[in-house]
Amino acid sequence: MTDFTELLIADRGQTARAIHLVDKDGFAGWVKKRPAEDRALLEANRFDGKTGFEFVLLPRGDQFEVVSAVKDSTTLSPWCLAKLSERLPDGTYRLAEGQPGPAALGWLLAQHRFEDYRSKKDEPERGARVLITVEAARIEETVRLAQATALVRDLVNTPAADLGPAQLEDAVREVAKTAGARLRVTRDGELAEGYPLIAAVGGAATDERAPRLIEFEWGKPADPRVAIVGKGVCFDSGGLDLKPAAGMRLMKKDMGGAAHALALASLIIGSRLPVHLHLLIPAVENAVSGNAYRPGDIVKSRKGTFVEIDNTDAEGRLILADALTRAVEGKPELIVDFATLTGAARVALGPDLPAFFANTDGLAAAVEQAARATQDAVWRMPLWEAYDEMLKSDIADFANASNSPMAGCITAGLFLKKFVPDDVEWAHLDTYAWRDAAKPGRPKGGEALGLRAVFATLSDRYSKD
Ligand code: BES
Ligand code: ZN
Ligand code: ZN
Numbered sequence: 091m092t093d094f095t096e097l098l099i100a101d102r103g104q105t106a107r108a109i110h111l112v113d114k115d116g117f118a119g120w121v122k123k124r125p126a127e128d129r130a131l132l133e134a135n136r137f138d139g140k141t142g143f144e145f146v147l148l149p150r151g152d153q154f155e156v157v158s159a160v161k162d163s164t165t166l167s168p169w170c171l172a173k174l175s176e177r178l179p180d181g182t183y184r185l186a187e188g189q190p191g192p193a194a195l196g197w198l199l200a201q202h203r204f205e206d207y208r209s210k211k212d213e214p215e216r217g218a219r220v221l222i223t224v225e226a227a228r229i230e231e232t233v234r235l236a237q238a239t240a241l242v243r244d245l246v247n248t249p250a251a252d253l254g255p256a257q258l259e260d261a262v263r264e265v266a267k268t269a270g271a272r273l274r275v276t277r278d279g280e281l282a283e284g285y286p287l288i289a290a291v292g293g294a295a296t297d298e299r300a301p302r303l304i305e306f307e308w309g310k311p312a313d314p315r316v317a318i319v320g321k322g323v324c325f326d327s328g329g330l331d332l333k334p335a336a337g338m339r340l341m342k343k344d345m346g347g348a349a350h351a352l353a354l355a356s357l358i359i360g361s362r363l364p365v366h367l368h369l370l371i372p373a374v375e376n377a378v379s380g381n382a383y384r385p386g387d388i389v390k391s392r393k394g395t396f397v398e399i400d401n402t403d404a405e406g407r408l409i410l411a412d413a414l415t416r417a418v419e420g421k422p423e424l425i426v427d428f429a430t431l432t433g434a435a436r437v438a439l440g441p442d443l444p445a446f447f448a449n450t451d452g453l454a455a456a457v458e459q460a461a462r463a464t465q466d467a468v469w470r471m472p473l474w475e476a477y478d479e480m481l482k483s484d485i486a487d488f489a490n491a492s493n494s495p496m497a498g499c500i501t502a503g504l505f506l507k508k509f510v511p512d513d514v515e516w517a518h519l520d521t522y523a524w525r526d527a528a529k530p531g532r533p534k535g536g537e538a539l540g541l542r543a544v545f546a547t548l549s550d551r552y553s554k555d
Pocket of ligand 2: 326403406
């Protein structure tokens, strides 16, 4: 992975090219104070501070300064330096006025590429664009956020053939190892016995891609216990209720929830947040074979309730149900799960806004506040109990899907809610984990959405300082 630590460094008076960030309100005042050569060049470039992400180089002997338009130079967005980071020549830079703050993240991520599958690189090998900051105390956290985001992107981008349940287990083991935590992996007979829903969904996969529950714990048992759960469907064909081609095309990303959960765990560990963390990743491939679970099958969940399979494509909630049950057994005070759970969440909110659900208004308010503070938007949806009847089954306790096309992300949330007692605070994020169109610092492909918001929620809640 990109070495982000080289790209953001503390200011020790190094020589660096200056970057001026101006917005449309401040531009007229700013430009008046510039030398006549600058003014002439800016005018020739028709640079007026309004042009979004455009920038101009101002010559200084054999060097140059940079001026770039941003939406609001007093509240920088995480992405307002991303285009500069991508396009500027290699070298060292510092902001001429103010500090990068949240924009340092975009500076870092703009230099991350997923090129494992290119025999020829897109661009010739280049050196680094280094940003200097006086906010030395923020460097480590910014680097960790960049690493966590890149981890989500890379895991999601990796094709399903190369990222099955076993490779997802390897990725979790890697984080556990740096944390000094021991991995627990439940498979085969023990999985069938203890986690019948995970075993049922993963039952059609080949032996090398066998289903499993991957877990580790980290932190002091005396600290508040927090469980993080992520949907790890390494490929979602839909099972026997097979998805149509267009719907299946992106389903390598159906482990995006697991990638978010793992990245969140790495942030918690990296910042040594005083919590007792329990990470749970149910990892399966939703495949098709003679062993596949079927519509109409009834599976007894770990919790003991009987679930009728209405549709084998509603598999994520099934594996999460058994993982949530396991999480609850540890008596956490808070559970957060991430999942690429429903197409309905995307119909409702589009690609960029994860739907989030919370079983207390206090937790919901905390997540909304953190989402604003980190500029990582999420949108609360209701756990509208009256829709629970959409999950009724003729012969079992309930079904895994409703036959109504309406409120799909709510009924999915209500299904999960059956496995979380009311006295345990719980948030559920139904995220796309994908970006369909590239933006500066954010290539098309796997994406972390809701990760910074949830990490900030936990930091605010548990940080000692
Ligand atoms: N992984 C999909 C959800 C999904 C689809 C997320 C497209 C993002 C983009 C999930 O397993 C699924 O197939 N859900 C079904 C549920 C339905 C069968 C009740 C859906 O949303 O259509
Ligand atoms: Zn599915
Ligand atoms: Zn799925």
